[in-house]
Amino acid sequence: MPNTPAEVVQLIALLIVHIVLGLVLLGGGRALGRRSFLVAATAPLLAVIWAISNSAGVLDGSVPTDRVNWIPELGLSLGFRLDGFSLLMVLLVSGIGVLVNLYSLRYFSAGRPGLHRLAGLLLVFSAAMLGVVTAANLLVLFVAWEVTSITSYLLIGWDDADPKARASALQALLTTGAGGLAMLGGFVLLGQSAGTFDIAALAAKPPTGTAVEVALVLVLLGAFTKSAQFPFSAWLPGAMVAPTPISAFLHSATMVKAGVYLVARMAPIFAEQGIWRPLVLTVGLVTMLTGGYRALREFDLKSILAFGTVSQLGFLMTLFGAGIPEATTAGVTVLLAHALFKAALFLVVGVIDHQAHTRDIRLLGNYGPGWTGPKLIAIVSGASMAGVPLLFGFVAKESAYDAFANGDLAGRQIVLAGLVVGSMLTFAYTARLLLGAFRPGRPGRDVSSGLDAAAASPIPASPIPAVAAPSPWFWLPAALLATFTVVLGVVPGLASGLVGAASESLDRRIEHVHLALWHGVSLPLVLSGLTLAVGIALSVAGPMVAAVQSRIPRLADGQANYLATMKTLNRTADRVTGFVQPGSLPIYTGVILLTAVVVPGFMLIRTPMPDLPAWSTGPGDWAAAGLIIAGGIAATVVRERIAAVLCLGAVGYGMALIFMLQGAPDLALTQVCIDTLGAVVFVLVLRRLPNRFEDRATRIGRNVRLVVSGLVGIFVFVFILVAVGVRTETPVSEEFVARSLEEGGGRNVVNVVIVDIRGFDTMGEITVLAVAAMGVYGLARLTRREGRELKSFAPLRRPGTREEGES
Amino acid sequence: MRRSLILDVVVRVVFHSSLMLGLFLLFTGHNRPGGGFVGGLVAGAGISLRYVSGGIDEVRSTVPLRPWTILGTGLMVSSLTTLTPLFFGRQLMEHAKFDLHLWFFGAVHVNTALLFDVGVSLVVIGTIVMLLVAFGERMPTVSNPFIRSNEDR
Numbered sequence: 001m002p003n004t005p006a007e008v009v010q011l012i013a014l015l016i017v018h019i020v021l022g023l024v025l026l027g028g029g030r031a032l033g034r035r036s037f038l039v040a041a042t043a044p045l046l047a048v049i050w051a052i053s054n055s056a057g058v059l060d061g062s063v064p065t066d067r068v069n070w071i072p073e074l075g076l077s078l079g080f081r082l083d084g085f086s087l088l089m090v091l092l093v094s095g096i097g098v099l100v101n102l103y104s105l106r107y108f109s110a111g112r113p114g115l116h117r118l119a120g121l122l123l124v125f126s127a128a129m130l131g132v133v134t135a136a137n138l139l140v141l142f143v144a145w146e147v148t149s150i151t152s153y154l155l156i157g158w159d160d161a162d163p164k165a166r167a168s169a170l171q172a173l174l175t176t177g178a179g180g181l182a183m184l185g186g187f188v189l190l191g192q193s194a195g196t197f198d199i200a201a202l203a204a205k206p207p208t209g210t211a212v213e214v215a216l217v218l219v220l221l222g223a224f225t226k227s228a229q230f231p232f233s234a235w236l237p238g239a240m241v242a243p244t245p246i247s248a249f250l251h252s253a254t255m256v257k258a259g260v261y262l263v264a265r266m267a268p269i270f271a272e273q274g275i276w277r278p279l280v281l282t283v284g285l286v287t288m289l290t291g292g293y294r295a296l297r298e299f300d301l302k303s304i305l306a307f308g309t310v311s312q313l314g315f316l317m318t319l320f321g322a323g324i325p326e327a328t329t330a331g332v333t334v335l336l337a338h339a340l341f342k343a344a345l346f347l348v349v350g351v352i353d354h355q356a357h358t359r360d361i362r363l364l365g366n367y368g369p370g371w372t373g374p375k376l377i378a379i380v381s382g383a384s385m386a387g388v389p390l391l392f393g394f395v396a397k398e399s400a401y402d403a404f405a406n407g408d409l410a411g412r413q414i415v416l417a418g419l420v421v422g423s424m425l426t427f428a429y430t431a432r433l434l435l436g437a438f439r440p441g442r443p444g445r446d447v448s449s450g451l452d453a454a455a456a457s458p459i460p461a462s463p464i465p466a467v468a469a470p471s472p473w474f475w476l477p478a479a480l481l482a483t484f485t486v487v488l489g490v491v492p493g494l495a496s497g498l499v500g501a502a503s504e505s506l507d508r509r510i511e512h513v514h515l516a517l518w519h520g521v522s523l524p525l526v527l528s529g530l531t532l533a534v535g536i537a538l539s540v541a542g543p544m545v546a547a548v549q550s551r552i553p554r555l556a557d558g559q560a561n562y563l564a565t566m567k568t569l570n571r572t573a574d575r576v577t578g579f580v581q582p583g584s585l586p587i588y589t590g591v592i593l594l595t596a597v598v599v600p601g602f603m604l605i606r607t608p609m610p611d612l613p614a615w616s617t618g619p620g621d622w623a624a625a626g627l628i629i630a631g632g633i634a635a636t637v638v639r640e641r642i643a644a645v646l647c648l649g650a651v652g653y654g655m656a657l658i659f660m661l662q663g664a665p666d667l668a669l670t671q672v673c674i675d676t677l678g679a680v681v682f683v684l685v686l687r688r689l690p691n692r693f694e695d696r697a698t699r700i701g702r703n704v705r706l707v708v709s710g711l712v713g714i715f716v717f718v719f720i721l722v723a724v725g726v727r728t729e730t731p732v733s734e735e736f737v738a739r740s741l742e743e744g745g746g747r748n749v750v751n752v753v754i755v756d757i758r759g760f761d762t763m764g765e766i767t768v769l770a771v772a773a774m775g776v777y778g779l780a781r782l783t784r785r786e787g788r789e790l791k792s793f794a795p796l797r798r799p800g801t802r803e804e805g806e807s
Numbered sequence: 808m809r810r811s812l813i814l815d816v817v818v819r820v821v822f823h824s825s826l827m828l829g830l831f832l833l834f835t836g837h838n839r840p841g842g843g844f845v846g847g848l849v850a851g852a853g854i855s856l857r858y859v860s861g862g863i864d865e866v867r868s869t870v871p872l873r874p875w876t877i878l879g880t881g882l883m884v885s886s887l888t889t890l891t892p893l894f895f896g897r898q899l900m901e902h903a904k905f906d907l908h909l910w911f912f913g914a915v916h917v918n919t920a921l922l923f924d925v926g927v928s929l930v931v932i933g934t935i936v937m938l939l940v941a942f943g944e945r946m947p948t949v950s951n952p953f954i955r956s957n958e959d960r
Binding site for chain 1: 832836837838839840841842843844845848849851852855858859874875878879881882885886889900902904916918920923924926927930931933934935937938939940941942943944
């Protein structure tokens with residue numbers, strides 16, 4: 001490719017490095033054990049170096065784009081582009097990826113099995129995530145998106161001996177997978193309406209119409225499930241069963257941002273269309289509020305963070321979904337701030353969990369010396385999340401308030417009020433997190449003292465002893481992230497370039513972004529002050545809040561909804577299967593035959609009947625027909641199964657005779673062989689059945705059968721007459737005959753047709769034959785073994801339980 | 808059910824002829840009636856004769872390979888024949904024809920379609936053996952003293 005920008009070539013090379021290294025680790029990294037993470041860190045490190053070295057050009061506004069033809073027949077190409085927003089996402093994904101890998105080196109104990117699998121999967125996931133954020137094409141984005149879902153499934157279920165991990169992994173996969181399917185439908189509709197799947201082309205000339213409006217809702221469904229928006233948030237707190245480095249990476253900083261990313265990309269293009277804006281704003285705000293509310297009643301540090309993440313994702317969704325320039329810029333800022341503080345918080349929680357062996361805020365609090373570092377990191381990051389001034393989170397929140405404080409967006413006051421209340425809740429759950437983890441001199445005391453607490457989870461009687469200090473190397477990655485939070489908080493101008501480039505690449509209306517700490521006294525500042533004041537009040541009144549919460553019934557419990565949905569789905573599937581598969585051979589056969597008669601037969605009635613051909617070509621025909629008719633009638637009358645099979649064989653031989661007489665020795669030969677072997681196979685199977693037919697059909701049943709078989713007979717007769725008689729074109733077989741010797745190199749046209757002209761058919765047929773043979777073998781063996789298996793499993797049953805069928 | 812000496816002997820006489828007939832049909836198929844499918848069926852019929860005379864043990868001792876091995880080999884041969892032309896810049900499933908000079912037999916037309924047909928007949932034979940193994944059983948009683956079956960040991 002002559003004009004491929006070097007950046008794109010390097011990007012594709014990077015993706016390949018990620019995937020290959022990941023697969024190598026998955027396949028052969030067992031011996032490396034914990035050191036797999038060191039190996040795995042190299043790939044994201046390369047990506048970070050690559051992103052930084054290319055940042056100058058991208059920040060200036062150049063957008064390296066290119067595509068590699070993938071399936072040209074379908075117009076599919078592997079398109080990648082690197083603009084400001086992609087650059088920001090690449091830096092976040094790979095930067096946090098490096099830190100998480102280094103952190104994992106300390107987090108996991110050396111002898112733990114399966115670590116190479118974790119490291120390899122992390123790399124494959126990183127590749128997919130990089131693919132999502134650099135895809136120039138909706139379909140490439142979709143493929144990468146689905147790979148993130150699958151790797152996330154494998155990562156959540158990494159501890160495959162734990163049923164809870166497996167259930168949570170499945171829940172995540174089902175939720176995001178269902179959304180992904182809807183999204184694919186939306187993408188296809190969009191692509192068909194616009195005539196292109198290229199994101200830049202869509203942005204340049206957005207399609208309109210009802211189809212597009214439907215498509216947008218479908219796409220949003222994908223984004224909502226992926227980013228754990230209401231009412232699909234339940235999977236994210238469940239995903240916290242994954243090891244903490246995974247939670248920090250996938251479920252706070254990267255994967256869950258994929259939905260936000262997509263909305264950010266599409267909102268400036270499509271926000272005005274259909275119900276996009278009301279839908280996204282409502283869902284985002286509801287998510288932000290419910291997430292914050294739920295976080296206030298959790299006791300597990302990770303669960304608080306998980307619901308907090310849900311809340312923050314709702315925040316981001318609201319900002320990006322509005323599709324107005326100021327909100328988009330604010331969204332980019334919050335995205336960056338969130339990645340920095342949330343990853344750091346997760347890493348610190350992992351440190352605490354690792355050292356204290358618990359994450360319960362009712363037990364923590366008694367720390368030994370040497371915890372200053374982790375405490376500082378947690379306080380700085382938490383304060384940033386809560387929106388305390390002089391930290392980056394404050395700058396971000398300020399810009400979010402600012403976006404909705406002015407302007408002419410309909411309903412902006414409601415959005416602003418929602419954001420403020422959500423931020424108050426954020427402050428409150430941050431306080432709950434930090435006080436719960438670090439309140440000094442409180443071994444084993446219950447902060448909430450709510451009724452709910454005592455009822456929900458019993459507290460172990462004895463407080464844990466003072467927690468030993470972690471190695472500084474353990475919390476160094478988190479410290480790095482916290483440093484960014486502080487530096488960017490004091491001097492936000494440093495991030496202006498990156499945030500500006502990212503925002504401009506999302507929305508062309510955005511020009512010259514300048515982040516600053518001090519905007520002068522204005523509505524946003526007042527609101528920030530209000531947020532802090534109410535937040536502090538909420539956290540001081542923590543126990544009271546908990547008491548109030550415990551009185552309010554849980555309104556919308558996502559987990560219960562998910563379980564109910566799954567239950568309904570299973571029950572419906574059972575019923576449908578029970579209805580469609582009654583297990584009765586006559587019904588199956590009847591349905592198949594009737595369908596065959598009714599569907600083509602309906603068309604047959606409308607076609608004019610052709611003239612009848614000659615009844616016979618010679619006396620041999622009469623003999624063959626006699627044999628066939630006699631055999632057919634006899635097969636229905638005889639009482640013994642074997643005899644019926646032999647009668648069917650006679651029908652087959654009669655057919656062979658006709659083939660012979662009409663000059664088709666090939667067919668005749670095959671027919672004879674098939675019938676002979678068929679009889680043998682029949683005999684093999686019939687040995688298991690009673691010798692004689694047991695005719696239990698009622699009079700009505702018998703009549704129904706008679707009608708069905710009569711219909712089939714008439715249908716086939718007419719069908720063949722018509723099929724032979726209505727031919728208008730010259731048969732294709734003439735050309736077969738003409739070209740058989742010349743090109744196929746054989747004089748036997750039938751065989752040349754089989755192995756050459758229609759060779760693909762044959763290939764397919766023998767494959768089907770092989771599969772069917774294996775299926776039959778499996779079924780036969782299964783029924784044969786059943787008896788023995790029951791016996792051999794008998795000793796494994798629990799003593800005292802009575803065996804079924806014994807009584 | 809007793810094992811019949813006459814059936815045993817007749818089957819043993821006919822068995823190799825049926826295999827040869829199957830091979831013949833396979834090789835002659837491209838120019839005269841026959842082909843891989845029929846060839847496989849005829850050979851399979853020969854094998855099922857062995858079953859009729861001596862039960863599944865007889866089939867197992869006659870066919871040393873496992874049925875799925877035959878099946879898989881057949882599928883592999885056919886698909887490789889289909890794919891190979893791609894490596895020579897030809898179209899999928901394009902068959903090559905050339906003349907081979909064997910000093911004793913003279914010139915022979917060779918067509919790679921034959922290889923494809925070999926795969927087809929292997930699949931057919933494999934399927935038949937598989938059905939026999941799946942549904943077939945041992946001879947319940949052994950009346951032929953010259954054949955030791957597993958039950959004797």
